[in-house]
Amino acid sequence: MQETIEKTREEVQRLAAVNEILERNNYDQSRLIPILQQVQEVFKYLPKDAITYVATSLDLPVAHVYGVATFYAHFSLNPKGKHIIRLCDGTACHVKKSSGIREKLYEKLGLSDDNRTSSDLMFTVDIVSCLGACGLAPVMVVDEVVHGQATPELAAELIDKIRAEESAA
Amino acid sequence: MTDTKKLTVNGLEVEFTDERNLLEVIRKAGIDLPTFCYHSELSIYGACRLCLVLVEGRGIMAACSTAPAEGMVIHTETKELREMRKINIELLLANHDRECTTCSKSAVCALQNIARRLGVHDVRFKSPKRTDPIDTSSPSLDRNPNKCILCGDCVRVCSEIQGIGAIDFANRGSNARVAPAFNADLGKVECVNCGQCAAVCPTGALLPHDDTEKVWNALYDCSKTVVVQIAPSVRVGLGEMFGCKVGENVAGKLVAALKLMGFKYVYDTNFTADMTIFEEATEFIDRFTKKEKLPLFTSCCPAWVKYAESYFPEFLPNISSCRSPQGMFGAVAQEVLPQQLGCKREDLVVVSIMPCTAKKFEAKLPKLATNGKPDVDIVITTVEVGRMIHSMGIDLNDLEPQAFDMPMGLATGGGVIFGASGGVMEAALRFAVEKITGETLKNVDFKMVRGMNNRKTATLNVAGNEVKVAVVYGLAAAKKLLNEIKSGESQFDFVEVMACPGGCISGGGQPYGATNEIRKQRQNGLYTIDATSQLKKSQENYMVDKCYAEHLGGGAGSHKAHELLHTRYQNRSQLFDAKLPIIRGTKDNRLAVTVTIPTKGDNAAATELLGAVSQYVKESGYADSVDLDAAFTAENVNCVTVDCEEIAASIDSVKEAIEKGVKAL
Numbered sequence: 001m002q003e004t005i006e007k008t009r010e011e012v013q014r015l016a017a018v019n020e021i022l023e024r025n026n027y028d029q030s031r032l033i034p035i036l037q038q039v040q041e042v043f044k045y046l047p048k049d050a051i052t053y054v055a056t057s058l059d060l061p062v063a064h065v066y067g068v069a070t071f072y073a074h075f076s077l078n079p080k081g082k083h084i085i086r087l088c089d090g091t092a093c094h095v096k097k098s099s100g101i102r103e104k105l106y107e108k109l110g111l112s113d114d115n116r117t118s119s120d121l122m123f124t125v126d127i128v129s130c131l132g133a134c135g136l137a138p139v140m141v142v143d144e145v146v147h148g149q150a151t152p153e154l155a156a157e158l159i160d161k162i163r164a165e166e167s168a169a
Numbered sequence: 170m171t172d173t174k175k176l177t178v179n180g181l182e183v184e185f186t187d188e189r190n191l192l193e194v195i196r197k198a199g200i201d202l203p204t205f206c207y208h209s210e211l212s213i214y215g216a217c218r219l220c221l222v223l224v225e226g227r228g229i230m231a232a233c234s235t236a237p238a239e240g241m242v243i244h245t246e247t248k249e250l251r252e253m254r255k256i257n258i259e260l261l262l263a264n265h266d267r268e269c270t271t272c273s274k275s276a277v278c279a280l281q282n283i284a285r286r287l288g289v290h291d292v293r294f295k296s297p298k299r300t301d302p303i304d305t306s307s308p309s310l311d312r313n314p315n316k317c318i319l320c321g322d323c324v325r326v327c328s329e330i331q332g333i334g335a336i337d338f339a340n341r342g343s344n345a346r347v348a349p350a351f352n353a354d355l356g357k358v359e360c361v362n363c364g365q366c367a368a369v370c371p372t373g374a375l376l377p378h379d380d381t382e383k384v385w386n387a388l389y390d391c392s393k394t395v396v397v398q399i400a401p402s403v404r405v406g407l408g409e410m411f412g413c414k415v416g417e418n419v420a421g422k423l424v425a426a427l428k429l430m431g432f433k434y435v436y437d438t439n440f441t442a443d444m445t446i447f448e449e450a451t452e453f454i455d456r457f458t459k460k461e462k463l464p465l466f467t468s469c470c471p472a473w474v475k476y477a478e479s480y481f482p483e484f485l486p487n488i489s490s491c492r493s494p495q496g497m498f499g500a501v502a503q504e505v506l507p508q509q510l511g512c513k514r515e516d517l518v519v520v521s522i523m524p525c526t527a528k529k530f531e532a533k534l535p536k537l538a539t540n541g542k543p544d545v546d547i548v549i550t551t552v553e554v555g556r557m558i559h560s561m562g563i564d565l566n567d568l569e570p571q572a573f574d575m576p577m578g579l580a581t582g583g584g585v586i587f588g589a590s591g592g593v594m595e596a597a598l599r600f601a602v603e604k605i606t607g608e609t610l611k612n613v614d615f616k617m618v619r620g621m622n623n624r625k626t627a628t629l630n631v632a633g634n635e636v637k638v639a640v641v642y643g644l645a646a647a648k649k650l651l652n653e654i655k656s657g658e659s660q661f662d663f664v665e666v667m668a669c670p671g672g673c674i675s676g677g678g679q680p681y682g683a684t685n686e687i688r689k690q691r692q693n694g695l696y697t698i699d700a701t702s703q704l705k706k707s708q709e710n711y712m713v714d715k716c717y718a719e720h721l722g723g724g725a726g727s728h729k730a731h732e733l734l735h736t737r738y739q740n741r742s743q744l745f746d747a748k749l750p751i752i753r754g755t756k757d758n759r760l761a762v763t764v765t766i767p768t769k770g771d772n773a774a775a776t777e778l779l780g781a782v783s784q785y786v787k788e789s790g791y792a793d794s795v796d797l798d799a800a801f802t803a804e805n806v807n808c809v810t811v812d813c814e815e816i817a818a819s820i821d822s823v824k825e826a827i828e829k830g831v832k833a834l
């Protein structure tokens with residue numbers, strides 16, 4: 001009983017954050033995209049319950065909000081891992097064999113093009129286009145730290161390091 | 170007066186006035202430009218690029234989204250245009266599951282027809298076979314994404330006409346699809362099963378679910394007594410599949426065809442439409458005299474009922490508790506026929522022929538069943554029965570008309586006009602006005618509620634009382650009216666709502682291709698039957714009287730009548746809330762229990778209640794058989810449902826409902 005009540009309170013708090021965003025945007029249907037962006041900032045992705053909740057609060061069909069959320073590439077409907085790895089696949093990085101790094105990351109984390117978040121929700125690998133640091137190609141950004149002239153070996157090392165830190169914590 | 174202007178199409182001068190776009194002007198000139206994404210009742214989308222024309226001095230443009238102007242010079246058949254149209258079709262076909270021979274849309278399919286018309290003999294583009302799963306979760310409609318050409322017609326009908334938006338575009342690029350939110354099953358979302366999306370879909374991507382095999386199997390089973398009821402609108406729609414004049418009444422020929430098929434008895438849903446009037450008008454008079462739970466809303470349209478259950482639960486007490494005529498027929502048939510026909514109840518098969526896809530959904534509602542056996546066993550649409558007749562190799566036109574079987578074959582004009590928007594209201598008024606005034610009603614026509622206007626209102630003076638009535642069709646129009654009633658801006662005593670444009674005559678199960686002109690002619694067909702009937706008021710149906718006397722407790726409103734002819738409604742509004750699963754049962758059959766938690770304001774009581782419910786479910790040992798969810802809403806409501814039925818928000822009543830529900834699983 002206590003557990004259920006706790007869980008429920010947590011969810012109310014989660015949604016309170018959405019309520020706040022909706023209020024800030026005056027429940028304005030035409031502000032759907034900024035609203036979803038702000039929701040994504042809070043949760044790091046667009047959880048199903050938040051999409052439904054935004055739709056009903058704005059009096060919009062859920063299918064419409066889902067359509068918008070799946071149309072724009074910068075929205076993600078899947079949870080992101082705790083650590084975000086952004087790997088550049090822009091022209092320069094591609095030429096310098098970023099694909100080898102990608103394969104290494106996928107292999108080490110059990111990922112694929114369709115599934116970019118590890119099952120323990122520790123890592124998400126985002127493949128992005130030019131990061132504007134072509135001189136350093138191939139470029140990979142791990143938790144906002146830029147690594148130039150990256151190699152598959154470096155990628156493996158960085159992952160091992162994070163894992164070690166996590167299990168020590 | 171609008172001025173007449175002129176433009177030239179393929180060298181011919183064409184006059185126009187207030188046409189919204191070039192396409193309408195060109196069609197007026199007798200040139201049927203092919204289109205997928207244009208429907209005069211819907212907004213303009215401009216995506217299919219088939220309606221391309223050359224406007225001299227301006228270049229190639231989409232006719233549907235170009236305004237006509239004085240002096241324009243237009244060509245529709247240049248080499249370039251023909252080639253562009255063909256390529257557009259080829260591109261669509263390249264990406265299309267082209268199994269025409271096994272597709273039920275074949276022969277009325279716009280894609281197939283246009284490809285043939287334009288002479289597309291080869292598809293020069295290759296693309297991988299599409300293998301999206303087919304969604305058959307809905308009792309009313311099948312959704313085959315592999316046949317979708319993304320014209321968006323269904324999306325616009327659902328949002329613009331029905332105000333729902335159950336399906337929309339999702340994803341982008343080559344992954345773009347039309348689908349319910351989260352690609353969920355159509356049968357599990359807010360879709361009200363009206364079938365209007367299928368009615369505009371140019372291909373076989375959305376089709377009414379086919380139940381004809383079940384009917385054949387019942388007919389072939391010698392141990393069964395198979396009877397059938399025919400809804401009013403079927404008789405003025407079916408003929409279109411056999412080249413009859415639009416709106417022609419083919420009831421007699423249909424009866425003959427059904428007898429050939431092997432149906433033992435053929436009855437008329439109009440009989441129970443008359444019975445509906447006995448019950449519903451009595452209900453109205455009662456509420457009107459007491460000034461209680463007004464306005465009264467009609468309940469014949471299951472799409473409207475599901476809509477109200479989902480979006481306006483606060484109005485559920487206002488909806489007439491009468492079953493639809495189909496539902497009443499089922500109940501009366503199960504009660505009366507086994508004895509009358511000398512068969513066992515379990516051997517009686519009741520089939521319905523309906524213009525409506527939502528009626529398939531309705532017939533499956535557990536509350537419209539007796540001891541687990543549905544009162545109506547199988548529902549097929551007008552188109553399905555047409556196909557059954559085709560498959561027998563007979564032409565409806567060659568058959569000698571036959572009469573419906575008695576007693577449930579007798580009906581009045583009041584019953585038959587149920588199929589047209591305004592018909593239920595008119596029939597109810599013929600009953601109520603006569604009863605309230607105590608005088609014979611001489612002029613039975615209430616023309617102000619007829620016609621193709623989606624909102625008709627009237628104020629009548631009945632024995633010194635003002636009676637305000639409204640008739641709407643299309644759930645978007647209903648939504649507007651409901652909001653006005655809610656805010657106090659409008660006030661009515663009696664409201665008829667039908668989901669489909671013009672009423673059931675253009676239900677999702679009627680022959681494909683209805684336009685407002687066709688709808689009008691189908692409506693006229695029904696009013697002609699009414700005008701030529703000797704009995705025009707439902708209360709004159711003496712067979713209904715007899716049925717009440719012998720089987721239904723003497724008269725309208727009796728206890729027995731209430732038991733058989735009425736129903737109750739569910740609160741489906743939690744469908745839209747964000748959910749948090751609390752308990753997930755493991756058995757196949759589980760009871761859904763949902764507690765609403767308001768996210769704003771005081772939710773302590775609701776949270777406590779949810780906690781207590783979860784504890785009870787675990788301790789009672791029902792955890793295997795229950796799915797318990799918390800539903801979060803920004804609105805300030807406290808709602809608890811068990812199996813979609815709203816329960817008082819107290820732990821004792823919830824316990825009781827769960828116990829009852831689990832035992833009934």
Ligand code: SF4
Binds near residue numbers: 269274278
């Ligand atoms: S939708 Fe039309 S073109 Fe496609 S398979 Fe069916 S009949 Fe053929």
Ligand code: SF4
Binds near residue numbers: 323326
């Ligand atoms: S059946 Fe009606 S409610 Fe359902 S998706 Fe189609 S148009 Fe919308």
Ligand code: SF4
Binds near residue numbers: 525
């Ligand atoms: S208006 Fe008639 S045909 Fe349309 S959904 Fe309602 S009952 Fe069915």
Ligand code: FES
Binds near residue numbers: 088090091094131137
């Ligand atoms: S291509 Fe990778 S940083 Fe520019």
Ligand code: FES
Binds near residue numbers: 206220234
């Ligand atoms: S009808 Fe004009 S683009 Fe489809």
